[in-house]
Amino acid sequence: xxxxxxxxxxxxxxxxxxxxxxxxxxxxxxxxxxxxxxxxxxxxxxxxxxxxxxxxxxxxxxxxxxxxxxxxxxxxxxxxxxxxxxxxxxxxxxxxxxxxxxxxxxxxxxxxxxxxxxxxxxxxxxxxxxxxxxxxxxxxxxxxxxxxxxxxxxxxxxxxxxxxxxxxxxxxxxxxxxxxxxxxxxxxxxxxxxxxxxxxxxxxxxxxxxxxxxxxxxxxxxxxxxxxxxxxxxxxxxxxxxxxxxxxxxxxxxxxxxxxxxxxxxxxxxxxxxxxxxxxxxxxxxxxxxxxxxxxxxxxxxxxxxxxxxxxxxxxx
Amino acid sequence: xxxxxxxxxxxxxxxxxxxxxxxxxxxxxxxxxxxxxxxxxxxxxxxxxxxxxxxxxxxxxxxxxxxxxxxxxxxxxxxxxxxxxxxxxxxxxxxxxxxxxxxxxxxxxxxxxxxxxxxxxxxxxxxxxxxxxxxxxxxxxxxxxxxxxxxxxxxxxxxxxxxxxxxxxxxxxxxxxxxxxxxxxxxxxxxxxxxxxxxxxxxxxxxxxxxxxxxxxxxxxxxxxxxxxxxxxxxxxxxxxxxxxxxxxxxxxxxxxxxxxxxxxxxxxxxxxxxxxxxxxxxxxxxxxxxxxxxxxxxxxxxxxxxxxxxxxxxxx
Numbered sequence: 001x002x003x004x005x006x007x008x009x010x011x012x013x014x015x016x017x018x019x020x021x022x023x024x025x026x027x028x029x030x031x032x033x034x035x036x037x038x039x040x041x042x043x044x045x046x047x048x049x050x051x052x053x054x055x056x057x058x059x060x061x062x063x064x065x066x067x068x069x070x071x072x073x074x075x076x077x078x079x080x081x082x083x084x085x086x087x088x089x090x091x092x093x094x095x096x097x098x099x100x101x102x103x104x105x106x107x108x109x110x111x112x113x114x115x116x117x118x119x120x121x122x123x124x125x126x127x128x129x130x131x132x133x134x135x136x137x138x139x140x141x142x143x144x145x146x147x148x149x150x151x152x153x154x155x156x157x158x159x160x161x162x163x164x165x166x167x168x169x170x171x172x173x174x175x176x177x178x179x180x181x182x183x184x185x186x187x188x189x190x191x192x193x194x195x196x197x198x199x200x201x202x203x204x205x206x207x208x209x210x211x212x213x214x215x216x217x218x219x220x221x222x223x224x225x226x227x228x229x230x231x232x233x234x235x236x237x238x239x240x241x242x243x244x245x246x247x248x249x250x251x252x253x254x255x256x257x258x259x260x261x262x263x264x265x266x267x268x269x270x271x272x273x274x275x276x277x278x279x280x281x282x283x284x285x286x287x288x289x290x291x292x293x294x295x296x297x298x299x300x301x302x303x304x305x306x307x308x309x310x311x312x313x314x315x316x317x
Numbered sequence: 318x319x320x321x322x323x324x325x326x327x328x329x330x331x332x333x334x335x336x337x338x339x340x341x342x343x344x345x346x347x348x349x350x351x352x353x354x355x356x357x358x359x360x361x362x363x364x365x366x367x368x369x370x371x372x373x374x375x376x377x378x379x380x381x382x383x384x385x386x387x388x389x390x391x392x393x394x395x396x397x398x399x400x401x402x403x404x405x406x407x408x409x410x411x412x413x414x415x416x417x418x419x420x421x422x423x424x425x426x427x428x429x430x431x432x433x434x435x436x437x438x439x440x441x442x443x444x445x446x447x448x449x450x451x452x453x454x455x456x457x458x459x460x461x462x463x464x465x466x467x468x469x470x471x472x473x474x475x476x477x478x479x480x481x482x483x484x485x486x487x488x489x490x491x492x493x494x495x496x497x498x499x500x501x502x503x504x505x506x507x508x509x510x511x512x513x514x515x516x517x518x519x520x521x522x523x524x525x526x527x528x529x530x531x532x533x534x535x536x537x538x539x540x541x542x543x544x545x546x547x548x549x550x551x552x553x554x555x556x557x558x559x560x561x562x563x564x565x566x567x568x569x570x571x572x573x574x575x576x577x578x579x580x581x582x583x584x585x586x587x588x589x590x591x592x593x594x595x596x597x598x599x600x601x602x603x604x605x606x607x608x609x610x611x612x613x614x615x616x617x618x619x620x621x622x623x624x625x626x627x628x629x630x631x632x633x634x
Binding site: 118141142145148149152153155156159161163164166167291293294295298299301302305308309312 | 435458459462465466469470472473476478480481483484608610611612615616618619622625626629
C-alpha cells in the first residue's frame with residue numbers, strides 16, 4: 001500500500017511538472033509573438049516555421065529515445081517499429097490541424113484578428129464536450145460550471161473597446177469559428193485517445209509517429225500556401241533570432257502538450273493554456289508597458305474561481 | 318409530519334413570492350429611473366421623495382395592520398405598542414442609510430456616475446461578509462465562490478468603453494466606496510437581525526417602527542440638504558406622474574425588501590437585485606432600443622452560473 005501511495009505521489013508530481021512546463025512555455029510563446037511583432041519581424045513564411053517545429057520535435061523525440069535505448073535497452077514498449085494497427089490513427093490529428101489552419105486563412109474575411117481571439121474561446125467548450133463524448137470521461141456538475149466560467153472568464157479578460165464588433169460577425173464567420181473549434185477540440189481529444197490507448201508505450205515513440213505525420217502534413221501546407229514564396233525567396237527568408245527562438249519554444253511546448261495528454265488530460269491542458277494567457281498579459285505589463293483593463297481583472301477573478309471549483313468539484317465525486 | 322412538510326412548502330412558496338416581487342419591483346424601478354431621466358424630469362428634490370416613500374410605507378403597514386386587527390383581533394404579536402427594549406435598535410438602519418446617502422454626495426467629487434455604479438458592486442461582498450459575521454450564518458465554500466462570481470459577473474455586465482477610468486479613482490474614492498458598501502451592507506444585515514430576532518412578531522409592526530424612524534431621518538436629510546429649495550420652491554416642486562410612480566414603486570420595493578429579510582435573507586436579496594439589474598438591461602432593449610454588449614452576455618453567463626452554484630452549494634451542506 002505504501003508503494004501505491006508513493007506511486008500516486010510520483011504521478012501527481014509528474015502531472016504537475018508537465019502542466020507547469022506547458023504553462024510557462026505557452027506564456028513565453030505569446031511573449032515571443034508580441035516581441036517579434038513589435039520588432040516588425042514577421043516576414044518569414046509561417047508554414048516553413050511550422051514544418052521546422054515538427055522536424056525539431058521529431059529530432060528531440062529520437063534523441064530522448066536513443067538515451068532510453070542506451071539505458072534500458074530496446075523493449076516491446078520503446079522500440080520504434082510499429083504495426084499498421086498502431087500507426088494508422090496517427091495521421092488523423094495532423095490532418096485535422098492542417099484543415100483547421102487552412103480554414104484560419106478564410107475566417108479573416110469575416111472576422112478581424114482581435115475578434116478571432118475572442119471566438120477562439122469556443123475551443124474551451126468544444127474540448128470539454130468532445131472530451132466527454134469521445135473519451136467518455138465524466139465531469140461533475142461543478143466542473144461543468146467551472147468550464148463555462150473558464151470560457152466566460154477568458155473572454156472577459158480579452159475584452160477591449162472594440163470587442164463588441166464581434167457580435168456583428170456574419171453567420172459564415174460564426175459557423176467557421178465553431179467548425180474550427182470542433183476541429184481543434186477533436187484533434188486534441190483524439191491525440192489524448194491515441195496516446196492513452198497504449199499506456200505502457202513509451203511517450204517518445206508515440207510522439208515520434210505523431211510528429212512524422214505532422215512534418216508530412218506541414219510539407220503539404222508549404223506546397224499549397226507558400227510554394228512561390230519559398231521558391232523565389234528561399235526557405236529561410238525573413239528568419240531572425242526571434243524566429244529561431246519561437247520555433248524552439250513551439251517545439252518544446254508541443255512536446256509539453258503531448259506529455260500533458262499522456263500524464264494528465266485535455267481539461268488540464270485547457271486550464272493550463274488559459275492561465276498562460278493571463279500570465280502573458282501580466283508579464284506584458286512589465287516587459288512592454290501594457291495596461292491591464294478592469295475587464296482583465298474581472299476575467300482573471302472568474303478564471304481563478306473556475307480553477308478552484310474544478311479542483312473541489314473533483315474531490316466530491 | 319405531513320403538517321411539517323406542507324409547512325416547509327408554504328414557507329418556500331412565501332419565500333419565492335417575496336423574492337419574485339422584489340425582483341420585478343427592482344427592475345421596474347430602474348426602468349422608471351431611465352424613463353424619468355430620458356423625459357428630462359429630474360428637478361424634484363430627492364430628499365422630499367425619499368421622505369414620502371417612508372411615509373407611504375408607514376401608511377401601507379398601518380393599513381395592513383388594521384386589516385389584521387379586524388380579522389384576528391389585537392394580540393401580543395400584532396399590537397403596535399412596543400417596549401423601549403424592542404424599539405431601541407430600530408433607528409440604527411435608518412441612521413446608517415442617512416450617513417451613506419450623505420456620503421454619496423461627496424463621492425462624486427472623486428468618481429463619475431457610471432464609475433460609482435461599478436464601485437457599488439462592493440455591496441455584494443460587504444453584505445456576504447457582514448452576513449457571516451453578524452448573523453453568524455455559514456455559507457458553504459461553493460456559495461462563497463458563487464458570491465465572488467456574482468460580484469464579478471454584475472460588474473462585467475455593467476462594463477462599457479469608459480469603465481477603465483474607474484481604475485484611476487483616487488484612494489479617497491476607493492475608501493469612500495468601501496465605507497459606503499460597509500454601511501449599506503451593515504444596514505441590510507442589521508435590519509435582518511432586528512426582524513428575525515422576534516420571529517413571531519407581525520412583520521407590519523416591525524416595518525411600521527422601521528419606517529417611522531426612516532421618516533424621521535429623512536426629515537433631517539431634507540433640512541440638511543434641501544432646506545432652501547423646499548422653502549423657496551415648495552415641497553412638491555418638479556413632481557410629475559413619473560415621480561409619483563417612482564415613489565409608489567420605491568415604497569412597494571421597500572416593503573418587499575423587508576419581507577425578504579423576514580422570510581428569506583440578505584443573500585437572497587442580493588441575488589434578487591442582481592437578477593433585476595440584468596432584467597432591466599434586457600427590458601431596456603425593447604423599451605428604449607438599448608444595445609446589449611458582449612460584456613453584458615459574459616456577465617449574465619457568470620451571474621447565471623453563480624445562481625446555479627449557490628443553489629447546489631446549499632444542497633450539499
